[in-house]
Amino acid sequence: MRVRLDISALCQEKWCPYAIRFLFGGFVTAAAGLVAQHYGPVIGGFLLAFPAIFPASATLIEKHEMQRKQEKGMAGAARGRQAASVDAAGSAMGSVGLVLFATIVWRLLPNRRTWAVLGGATVTWAVASALVWQIRSRFRITRIIKQLRQKP
């Protein structure tokens, strides 16, 4: 499966979804700082992997897919849920990279330059997530081919 870049998706969006994600992201970052201040870095650290914009993103994806199908005269509710489900599966794969990101920062930040550690950890997140996605995609394709061959 190939990854494609589609800039036109940005033009289709209204400003509202971006504003919602900006507000949620800003709110959680500010909350993480306040929680760490009051309850210490151990409790504050949990919020760094909080699925902050997840409900908003999933709802938007579901709505978009549903609208697309409705424009073609179909109900679209099931397709909307499927699209949100696929997006959530992608996030699960991305969270594998997130664990690596956190581990690298935890182990290296006290002894190395901050920008190098955060930059390296971000690159590790991207590479690890893409790798997990690639492996899963190939596994799925192989499984589908096997199923097709087994059919009489």
Next chain:
Amino acid sequence: MIQVIIRFLVGGTVVSAFALMGDVLNPKSFSGLFGAAPSVALATLSLTVATEGPCYAATEARSMIAGATAFFIFASLVSRILMRYQVKALWVTLGAMPLWFAVAVGLWIVALR
């Protein structure tokens, strides 16, 4: 108060930047990776290092391991429920939030404390 505003603006900007990257990429499963981008972590950790020092930020990152593992379980469960049952995405994601919290705290107690 100024620090909270700075955190809000930096956090909102970084989260939006990763969300934009996710929007322009296809297929959906790949753009979903950006739902688990370290956006809040990048904004928070860089500001925390500047104000509290790297050891404080490293302690936060240690707890983040539990949070990220909980995120994996949370996202996997949400994906399965949405694929199998006729429930709205908003209710599933909000309903699974307590699970994220329970798993994160549980993992920290069992493995990281």
